[in-house]
Amino acid sequence: MSKIPASVLAFEKKLVPSDGLMYGTTWEGRNSQSTPLKLQEKSVRGTISNRLKKSEEGKIDAKIESANLQTVDSCALTPEQDTLKLNFTLKVLSGVEHPSACNHEGFNQTYTQAVTDYIKEHSFTEIANRYASNLANGSFFWRNRVGCEMLEVKINVLNNDSDKNWTFNSLDNDTQDFSNLSNDVTEMGSLIAKTLSGENEFLLLEINAFAKVGKSQDVYPSEELVLDKNSSKEKKSKILYHVNDVAAMHSQKIGNAIRTIDTWYPDFDTHKKPIAIDPYGAVTNLGRAYRQPKQKIDFFSLFDRFSQAEKLENVEEEHFVMAVLVRGGVFGEKQ
Template identity: 60%
Template structure:
């Protein structure tokens, strides 16, 4: 078969195989975790100060600088907090795991589709998604999906329930004992959960429905952090809120994208990971290794470490230099996306 770019399908897409719901936030107490109340958003009007770095023309002119920094910084913002008697945040979401990565959801090249199917079948036969499933299970067990809510939590308890009628099962984890910067932690429960995930991913049409419930003891009446909405409409910004938090049906919540990003934060195979000066720790699976809050892409076409450099060879039957690169390719396909090669120069 042809080993060239023209052999890559110009129409090629994959559905994501890890499908989380929104994460809903509730308040409770650690001693009575079954008694919960839905958390709602509160609007605040605050009087702050001007603290951003000014342009040289202003910073070097004392009159202009003083006139600007003496003005109050008036803001309307959303906030979310536990009630005065509550010390524990409950976050709950569901996660659907799908099989069928062997077949693209759209592909307009029959030869490529056949070649890709052979490559994936070989990967499943050799590796069976064992490594990836362990990493996904670890990110569930260590409560990485709490993001900022995880910082400063005294206790972290994660409960996972498989909801499939024919194969119900439950697991429980002390997330404080499971590290965020590596995937070396081992336990019988993580092994068991990993096997369920791996078996589903390797299947052609099975699914696994998980319910994830996390309790984080953060302190009485403490502020908690739902997802923040991106404010795209800047018109009349002085009259609008400068921070808008996310809620669903009146309940403070976290975006599916934010939970999904945490679950697929499994990439420790990028070149800079082992460099203590430039490493960002595990990063989310992305075609170019983009980490937006750092303003950096850790996998670039220039270095031939991006998804497309590996995928084009892998899908056309070539053997990649490292098994870790194969893991990365398959993790990106599980992420899903549109990966067709344009036929235009």
């Protein structure tokens, strides 16, 4: 199969989350009062605990004498608060059948036809239900989800023509399994599917999520990537993210959690966990790409065939290709 003829090809993302702002509250008063969480700066004296070089093993006492001084950001609830509140919005957009940039008219026609056929047959139902499940199960809390006593997610539709809302007990919603979804999850999924399929222009959701983690406990905003590796002792070794002095989570991190729906990669039976939708199935914290180009199961190998009206081997490959297009990106063939 020849590669796609379009050298300029880009798709805008169709799931657009906002940053998530973090507040402290109590479980009993979670619906009525909350206060923005501020970052706190700490200076800590640690010990040398990294692996030593062979030449340094005899000098461990001298190493231990040198204190490991660090200045770090932290964030915690107050002694009166036991619950973390996370607030963000999610906009779902239509128009996945139209690239935002494409310099080859013939390709554009075959691609549009392929997506139209997919929508006619599958209506984005499977993909949208998985997005809805990840909203309901609170996976976007990431580390804050671990060890919490209670977890609740409230979702409101903000479109003017709808008053839909749902409340989920997130600990009852599995983060690893997309079968046996509740009626509320599939109802929300149907709204997402109708938007992705083009029946509605957009869908705007507001998410308020609550995790009972315990009084005074640490909570975990996003950590900033420090590109300036200045070794000065006055530089902070950990910088947390905030929006106007309110602790926050990156929109990219929230989006990554929502699109962690790929159970169609070959090693799923061994790994047992869904991975985020990515052209090569990349999981950076494991240093692995689960969709290898050599095996022709990566996005580009499948997309080259799908976009030129060639039938893929199974419906799971079609779901994967469409989920990457919803994610968006630049996919042109370099010349």
